[in-house]
Amino acid sequence: MNQNLKLLISESEIADIVKQLAQQIDKDYVNRSPVVVGMLKGSFIFLADLIRQIQTPIKNIELFRLSSYSNATVSSGEVKMLMGLSDGILSKQDVILVEDIVDTGLSTSMALQLLKAQNPASLKLCALLDKPARRRVSVKIDYLGMTIGDRFIVGYGTDVKEQYRQLPAIYVLEE
Numbered sequence: 001m002n003q004n005l006k007l008l009i010s011e012s013e014i015a016d017i018v019k020q021l022a023q024q025i026d027k028d029y030v031n032r033s034p035v036v037v038g039m040l041k042g043s044f045i046f047l048a049d050l051i052r053q054i055q056t057p058i059k060n061i062e063l064f065r066l067s068s069y070s071n072a073t074v075s076s077g078e079v080k081m082l083m084g085l086s087d088g089i090l091s092k093q094d095v096i097l098v099e100d101i102v103d104t105g106l107s108t109s110m111a112l113q114l115l116k117a118q119n120p121a122s123l124k125l126c127a128l129l130d131k132p133a134r135r136r137v138s139v140k141i142d143y144l145g146m147t148i149g150d151r152f153i154v155g156y157g158t159d160v161k162e163q164y165r166q167l168p169a170i171y172v173l174e175e
């Protein structure tokens with residue numbers, strides 16, 4: 001691939017952000033045991049790091065998969081469910097949805113709707129990155145790592161055409 005990557009958030013900056021998010025979650029979930037739901041694929045590395053920083057006992061970890069950027073750097077606008085959650089698994093639970101990035105907001109808002117339909121006791125959103133410039137639907141982020149500008153990023157689980165997920169830091173893709 002003939003693409004330039006420019007470092008945006010280093011490994012150590014990511015580690016600091018993840019620790020701070022885990023601390024906020026620990027503070028809010030005293031005497032509660034949340035179910036953490038990761039949205040695949042993008043959040044898998046963030047999720048793995050975040051849960052290892054959370055001290056609060058986690059009741060369950062669930063994963064599901066939506067996709068809207070099949071081969072592009074612009075949202076298709078159509079969010080597809082590729083792997084769902086078991087029925088009722090979130091009922092009466094304190095649920096935290098973990099996202100890598102909220103961009104147009106379409107994926108996250110659909111995910112939140114799907115989770116809400118299971119009647120959780122509470123539902124919060126933790127997102128590593130927020131890109132408000134391209135927002136199409138409003139999304140409330142309860143635990144936010146960092147706001148970024150209108151650039152397409154890759155690394156730390158995020159991809160373009162499935163590439164670069166393995167990079168330990170976050171880069172801006174300059175084509």
Ligand SMILES: O=P(O)(O)OC[C@H]1O[C@H](OP(=O)(O)OP(=O)(O)O)[C@H](O)[C@@H]1O
Nearest residue numbers: 040041042067068069103104105106107
């Ligand atoms: O706010 P949006 O514009 O909806 O974009 C955010 C979503 O897009 C990416 O997922 P993608 O659909 O690329 O699937 P992936 O996680 O498998 O890469 C990312 O992981 C978020 O889930």
Ligand code: HPA
Nearest residue numbers: 103151152153154158159
């Ligand atoms: O900037 C991005 N990078 C990778 N995946 C994404 N999904 C939405 N926005 C992005």
